[in-house]
Amino acid sequence: AMARKNFVVGNWKMYTTAAAARDLAAAVARGVTDDRITVAVAPPFPWLQLVAETVKGSPVRVCAQDVYPEPEGAFTGEVSTSMLLDAGCRAVIVGHSERRHVIGETDMLINEKARAALKAGLVVVLCVGEKLEERDANKTEAVLDNQLTWGTRDIPANQVSQLAIGYEPVWAIGTGRTATPEQAEQAHVFIRWRLSQIFGEEAVGSLPILYGGSVKPDNVHALMAKPDVDGAMVGGAS
Numbered sequence: 511a512m513a514r515k516n517f518v519v520g521n522w523k524m525y526t527t528a529a530a531a532r533d534l535a536a537a538v539a540r541g542v543t544d545d546r547i548t549v550a551v552a553p554p555f556p557w558l559q560l561v562a563e564t565v566k567g568s569p570v571r572v573c574a575q576d577v578y579p580e581p582e583g584a585f586t587g588e589v590s591t592s593m594l595l596d597a598g599c600r601a602v603i604v605g606h607s608e609r610r611h612v613i614g615e616t617d618m619l620i621n622e623k624a625r626a627a628l629k630a631g632l633v634v635v636l637c638v639g640e641k642l643e644e645r646d647a648n649k650t651e652a653v654l655d656n657q658l659t660w661g662t663r664d665i666p667a668n669q670v671s672q673l674a675i676g677y678e679p680v681w682a683i684g685t686g687r688t689a690t691p692e693q694a695e696q697a698h699v700f701i702r703w704r705l706s707q708i709f710g711e712e713a714v715g716s717l718p719i720l721y722g723g724s725v726k727p728d729n730v731h732a733l734m735a736k737p738d739v740d741g742a743m744v745g746g747a748s
């Protein structure tokens with residue numbers, strides 16, 4: 511919305527074969543003609559390099575779905591920031607709700623991931639969002655406050671230009687139950703206010719806040735029309 515450049519991330523989660531990833535990446539690259547919007551695709555790790563080669567020369571960016579904070583070492587199954595950069599990746603999602611609630615990642619680990627990725631020069635999409643029972647108990651802002659406070663701890667203000675926030679209410683992810691544009695806007699205003707306390711108003715003025723959770727072609731326009739909704743994270747529909 512408005513002064514901020516729109517940013518859309520397609521999160522492919524644990525879907526696609528190599529062939530499907532290549533075809534989808536090529537189709538996205540052909541489809542992206544509007545340079546007012548930054549478009550990134552987030553394929554599974556094994557397809558990062560293939561997808562990076564496929565979208566080369568197009569404005570489409572390649573984003574990883576996760577990263578490990580250590581530079582290298584005996585961390586079986588994990589992937590470092592320099593590996594992502596070598597694979598042609600320029601952005602990474604950190605703290606996705608499925609990482610928090612299915613895999614069990616803590617705010618502390620998520621913060622280490624965000625700091626390592628920012629330090630390596632990657633764009634970081636830090637995800638936050640409340641569960642349904644938290645919303646119903648009027649705890650949405652408290653949950654977001656906590657996730658933002660811990661998630662951004664010790665991030666230097668001069669790296670905020672590489673940071674984006676994904677607001678993804680857990681009850682809206684993969685459920686078909688999208689937040690209303692008003693619910694999204696209200697959360698985004700809170701997120702921007704809280705981040706401006708942490709980093710200062712100026713640093714946060716141009717920070718993109720993306721909405722995610724059952725975004726579809728028929729609801730994306732109303733969501734993006736809100737002044738503080740600067741983009742979308744799209745799972746199923748991507």
Ligand code: PGA
Nearest residue numbers: 683684722723724745746
């Ligand atoms: P969804 O996923 O669009 O399938 O709800 C969104 C996300 O997890 O980023």
